[in-house]
Amino acid sequence: MGGRGTDQGVQGASKTGPNRARREVRPEGTRITVGRVEIGGPGFVVMAGPCAVEDAEQTEQSAAAVAAAGAHVLRGGAFKPRTSPYAFQGLGEPGLHLLAEAGRRHGLPLISEVMDTAQIPLLMEYSDILQVGARNMQNFSLLRALGKVRKPVLVKRGLAATIEEWLLAAEYVLDGGNEQVLLCERGIRTFETAMRNTLDLAAVTYVKQRSHLPVIVDPSHATGHPGLVVPMSLAAAAAGADGLLVEVHPWPERALCDGAQALTPERFQDLMNRLPAVLGAVDRFLWKDSPVPAVGTR
Numbered sequence: 327m328g329g330r331g332t333d334q335g336v337q338g339a340s341k342t343g344p345n346r347a348r349r350e351v352r353p354e355g356t357r358i359t360v361g362r363v364e365i366g367g368p369g370f371v372v373m374a375g376p377c378a379v380e381d382a383e384q385t386e387q388s389a390a391a392v393a394a395a396g397a398h399v400l401r402g403g404a405f406k407p408r409t410s411p412y413a414f415q416g417l418g419e420p421g422l423h424l425l426a427e428a429g430r431r432h433g434l435p436l437i438s439e440v441m442d443t444a445q446i447p448l449l450m451e452y453s454d455i456l457q458v459g460a461r462n463m464q465n466f467s468l469l470r471a472l473g474k475v476r477k478p479v480l481v482k483r484g485l486a487a488t489i490e491e492w493l494l495a496a497e498y499v500l501d502g503g504n505e506q507v508l509l510c511e512r513g514i515r516t517f518e519t520a521m522r523n524t525l526d527l528a529a530v531t532y533v534k535q536r537s538h539l540p541v542i543v544d545p546s547h548a549t550g551h552p553g554l555v556v557p558m559s560l561a562a563a564a565a566g567a568d569g570l571l572v573e574v575h576p577w578p579e580r581a582l583c584d585g586a587q588a589l590t591p592e593r594f595q596d597l598m599n600r601l602p603a604v605l606g607a608v609d610r611f612l613w614k615d616s617p618v619p620a621v622g623t624r
Contacts, residue, residue: 361434374574374594481495511567576590
């Protein structure tokens, strides 16, 4: 796909239809309210928790740790798309129940992944944000169905998706009438093998300039290494991201899913301690409850 065609799809009216994600459509940007948290404004939002819900103890310990550190949204997967059919696939609805109970105890809204249109009613019952994983970025039936819901939808960038393909995936949800869309950069597959993926922070800045949608960065899947998660999180904040989606596990060595990239509670606390200084340098701040009511999606 040539550079000229790609740029037109992002900046101007595409030949395939109107581009509702263009910055010109909403120059002030979209702000999405989840519970007491506003995403897309000057406040920076951190979503954290385990890759997968495993049991009650792990979920409670994870929620307690991320809440104590100042996270704003609890993440956790109940349905897990795995490369191997023999890998842990998640607990399903019991996992969602555990996540919801832990979130309620610690005052955190939830984000969890939806893999199939049949799962939407269940996720609508439990989760505050519905996540579309990288493998489902071009599951157009799922995207169209999510366009009909009235909850925020986070669309992760596909493993080898161009920026235009990523934005057009979000366009499917917007076209259905759901304006509460967040984008998530989680690293793309390149020739480099030192890391799990290649984190494309230039894409974050580029999309923020050309789209009104909030952009979240997932440094855990992007790097696959806990030693890289903190510096890449700080870099994402400096690059203009609106928030992070970070994996935190109380015992990474025992994790049933992606333990090798999860932060311990101590490392996550270190990240939360270091974020305000970086955010202040780019005229942002770590989100805190404000006496002024948060602005909903505009």
